[in-house]
Amino acid sequence: MSLIRLFRRDPSSTPLPYTASPLLLFFRDILLLLRYSWALPGILLPLRLGHTTPLDELYLSFGSLISFLVQVVLTIAQIAFLVSIPLMVIFQLPAFWIFVYIAIALALNYAVCMFVLNGFERILVSNVPEPKQQGHEGECWFFINGVANSQYWLQNNIDQLAYSFGRKITGIHNRTAGLIFDLIECLIQRCFSYATGDIRSAYYLLKRELLNPNCDKVVMILHSQGGIEGSLVIDWLLDELPQDLLHKLEVYTFGNAANHFNNPRQSSTCQPIVRSIGHIEHYANSQDAVSHLGVLHFTNVPNRYLGRLFIRPGSGHMMNQHYLDNMFTLGPDHKVLESNEFMDMEVDMTWSESDKLLNKRDENREMTLLPIPNIEISNSSESRQSNGTQAWRVKDFSRLWQYRNGGTPGRAPGLRQENDRSLL
Template sequence: MLALFRPPQSNATPDTPLPYTASPWRLLWEDILLAFRSASAIPGIFWPLMPYNSGDLDELYPSPGNIGNIAFHLVLSLLQIVFLVSIPVCIACMFPALWVGAYIAAFLWSNRILCNIFLNRGSHVLKSRVPEVEDPGHSHEHWIFINGIATGQRWLQSNIDRLGYTFGRRIIGLHNPTAGLVFDIIQCIIQRDFSYATPDVRDAYALVRVALLDQKYTKVVLIVHSQGGIEGGLIADWLLDEIPQGLLRKLEIYTFANAANHFNNPYRALSEVHEDILKQPIQRNQKANEEDLNTILHIEHYANSRDFVSVLGVLNFTSIPNRFMGRLFIRLGSGHMFNQHYMDNMFTLGTDGKVLDSNDFMDMEIDAPGSDTDVFNPPQRLKVKDLSRLWLYRNGGSPEKPPEQLKPQNQI
């Protein structure tokens, strides 16, 4: 079986306006149509229910805490659906506007209180409990994670602990708080189609910005999942607007089940791009070193082919001229849970808590339509692990030697 791979999209300007810059209402309508066309992939969000390679760190592992979270989400989702259906009923029945407004306000307030009590309690910034003692050689790195939908602090802590086991670094988790599955989906639509930055987007942007400006860090790694991909795309847009390009070279972004409709990463300067690249659209077999011309050096996306969220996001928008930059690795399979369906399959742990040097996904040969000798060596077919930069960070490793401390930069 082959893993699918899509090289980064072209930086060349398409003939038509970029879809993500279209009317928000048009984007909303297109998203509704896309969701109906992709409805067959909905079961792929939760399936398979097992195995549990990471034990109780896996979201669907039958621990008391996980069962409690799932039960709460199921009840709350049912209540939210009933609430949404009841609003047009109240309007059709000509209930007084004041009563309807009070009803809506009361439900939203109650929903928020319940989520804060059962799911979102505590600090919005968490730290992984793994490793207990971080390697001093990683002190120049700053790793940040933003979670996806329906994730309370329990699952966020499990996510960053799993990342700590995987990469041997302390991970900062910026909580994207949940308002319940149904309301989270509505929030995703608003963020994605209307480019609306919720408080957690602004908090995450500030956190990444401070890290990039901090001279003690020579590398800032941002990992995002699901709705976090939408937030990561908005953060990247803001960073590209404000942060000097020299500092943005410190940033690396890795996404899983990315729900965004775009991911920008323009060239550093037109003078650095060869004339013939600008004159004609770049094909999928463009030379791999062209990525070095981008402002953000490394962006990688990972997706399961039958994950409904991936189908609505990265899998759809990397196939159209939509500025979805970065390499895309596609695993033929389903599942949307970050630990259980992504990390367990792509960065499988052994009994010692270390990432195994081999797993089915990373050992799969690459299938990239249109590839040629500029990207691949025909006599020896490449595997996912040969092209995945993130794979090289496993167990405390690094793609390169620790860089020298950055020279002082002019402040903004």
């Protein structure tokens, strides 16, 4: 029986606090990148070129081909640029000409990215017609994309999200500067808590809607580097907004690259435990290198990475092609199918003696079942409980799944979560 553990890690590999020295964090992140270099090919695999849909990143359309080819050229050029600078210093070229060379290279890179990949609009809205359903009037949904995302790909992301959940999706464009420069930006954002323009835009939009009395729910969906940006936005919101407004916020991440995700308890004496943000869920592919650098590496550090975690056995990091297509599969009518391999996987609730000790001393864990288990996901029918009781599946624990096709989450029977209101 093949099982993927969701809540277990080697205690000896506890990462540095995210508030540690930025330079030390930067150094440790480089080592972490080398540690998980084996998983880097899994970012683009499987390609599925014969089974892609028009909204997938590698679908053979003009926009996708331009986005992909320009990123390939930029990646080669940026590697050559970074290698050339120390060589120029070694050969003692005049400092003036080195600075001129750097300025011209960065200006050309910026021009290509802005005019070919990014465009000049930072905020995009889904082009999918909204279904006429009651109860969505007070909801605001936002999406922040990951690295190397052109405006064309971002539009496809928010359109597929709109089809999947039956809501208008506002995309906040995390503009690309080319893959290599994007990765450097990730390290700077993550280690130095540096707020780029898209982070400030996201903070402004979310804060505005959380303060809006006509908005009763704000949903933020994050992918890859968007997880880093979203975690910084949350830190700012926790600093400034009252708890009752923050509880309107729900966060769902895919391939999250952040090194922390905060959601403090409203009160140390509150039972059942109620946290500031209404709900947080993380979705990750088990062989996704970015997930290993983020959510899968940090999630079990106490009070470091709050939220429920779902791991899908498999590789791939692209939002539509590897995450949404597998977890919220669309049918020919652009409706989410009621069954897919991941959501139908059985959940086996078991826990070891060491896990019991961990759970006893860690009273602030985000996810609590009764009793507190380790959760394992299995794609084997052998995990069905032999005593005849109901076999729980991934879809029974996923709140985001209940939003599919314009739905609204309800209460799951027989279980409870620390984040009250309902399990899901």
